[in-house]
Amino acid sequence: MSKSIENFEIFPNAPIKEAIFEIGYEDIGKDRVSELEAIHNDFKAHYPEIKTIQGYENEMSLGEKGAELIKNHSFILGYQFWATNKSELHTCRVDGFSYNKLAPYIDGTSAIKKTMDGWRKFSSGIKNLKVSNLSVRNLNVVNIPLLKFDLEDYFRLASNLPGQLKDNTITNFFFNISIAFPEHKAFCDVTMSPQASGRGVSIILDIHAHKGFMAQEDIQTELEALKVIKDKVFFSIVTENCKEMFR
Amino acid sequence: MSEPLKTLHKYKISPRTHATHFEGYNTDVVFLDQFRAKRQQSSSALLMAKGQLQLELLDICSTRTTRGWDGYDALPITNESFSTAQSLIDLFPLEIQQPTIFPTNSGGFSFEWTKGPKYLVIEIENEEISCVLLDSKRKMKKSQYLERFDEEHAMECDDMVEWVKKEFPLND
Numbered sequence: 001m002s003k004s005i006e007n008f009e010i011f012p013n014a015p016i017k018e019a020i021f022e023i024g025y026e027d028i029g030k031d032r033v034s035e036l037e038a039i040h041n042d043f044k045a046h047y048p049e050i051k052t053i054q055g056y057e058n059e060m061s062l063g064e065k066g067a068e069l070i071k072n073h074s075f076i077l078g079y080q081f082w083a084t085n086k087s088e089l090h091t092c093r094v095d096g097f098s099y100n101k102l103a104p105y106i107d108g109t110s111a112i113k114k115t116m117d118g119w120r121k122f123s124s125g126i127k128n129l130k131v132s133n134l135s136v137r138n139l140n141v142v143n144i145p146l147l148k149f150d151l152e153d154y155f156r157l158a159s160n161l162p163g164q165l166k167d168n169t170i171t172n173f174f175f176n177i178s179i180a181f182p183e184h185k186a187f188c189d190v191t192m193s194p195q196a197s198g199r200g201v202s203i204i205l206d207i208h209a210h211k212g213f214m215a216q217e218d219i220q221t222e223l224e225a226l227k228v229i230k231d232k233v234f235f236s237i238v239t240e241n242c243k244e245m246f247r
Numbered sequence: 248m249s250e251p252l253k254t255l256h257k258y259k260i261s262p263r264t265h266a267t268h269f270e271g272y273n274t275d276v277v278f279l280d281q282f283r284a285k286r287q288q289s290s291s292a293l294l295m296a297k298g299q300l301q302l303e304l305l306d307i308c309s310t311r312t313t314r315g316w317d318g319y320d321a322l323p324i325t326n327e328s329f330s331t332a333q334s335l336i337d338l339f340p341l342e343i344q345q346p347t348i349f350p351t352n353s354g355g356f357s358f359e360w361t362k363g364p365k366y367l368v369i370e371i372e373n374e375e376i377s378c379v380l381l382d383s384k385r386k387m388k389k390s391q392y393l394e395r396f397d398e399e400h401a402m403e404c405d406d407m408v409e410w411v412k413k414e415f416p417l418n419d
Contacts (some may be wrong), residue, residue, distance in 0.1 A: 017342050018293050108280045
């Protein structure tokens, strides 16, 4: 049976595959990446596995001489610290820190608490961080057990064909919008795209609430506000049909 | 196109370009005479893993371009193998364990997953794909062979993807 916390229903078969609570800061530069690696010692007890995050830079020219790769190199941007349960991790990058919870996702309140616990540990070890942005993001995968269906039966925000093409079928789409929330000085980006799923169709519903951070603000309070925006957007987009599949 | 340099999510895209892989989602790339993309990996572990796989593929290709790269007679990775492998990665759902990718001496790739008694390997050689799933505990062996990676063989492809999804979920 589903229950409700903070006025939003919690589903037993929730579509969420990853929740990301991120504290972004001004880029500290690649030369400080060794500090990020060293801070793993403080996280080791609960997050023993460390993985490298690579960055890539490419430049290609298609001039008269034909295709030419001008620049192509990789570098280390940070690290992922994975918990033994393989369902949660911290990412520590040159421009941001995050707590990521993979499925099963329980609730945002405990996730924000873990984000803040991790952040306190991280920011006491990595000095002179200037927080610049905050975000709360959910990657949902909605599995629709049909090969042919109307998107609007499941999502209130969907691409529709005009009347002259009503007998045709959409076979693929990529949908991305940004919604402003001026009262919170925040934005919420919504991206929808189908992904392969073997049988039936899976729709990725990516909801990313984010805002710039001002020095007088409180990180935890702002993350909580972003979480509410993210939930509001999610519950406004999915239809009753969709919710039934999650219950 | 006179638009200024802009930041589109994690990509910094120069004028006269459109987004290529948009944080792990597949969109087509259209560019004119110059393309420049500085990629910063997504903070999403799931999207990053998929992007990383594509980049690993590129890395293997760019270092196995001549015959005998293994010190013996190995063939260079073929464009067909690369294209087939890319299409296959696109089919993998987000929530699976990452395979280990190896180049093969016949100019193709091998994708391998191992977890306890379970082992799954997908071998790619040009357009051909073969897959074997073994589970010593359940005494099970399944195999699949595709002559070509196309619409006609979509069902067999779906089977392979289902095996990976079922036997090697991310947080197993």
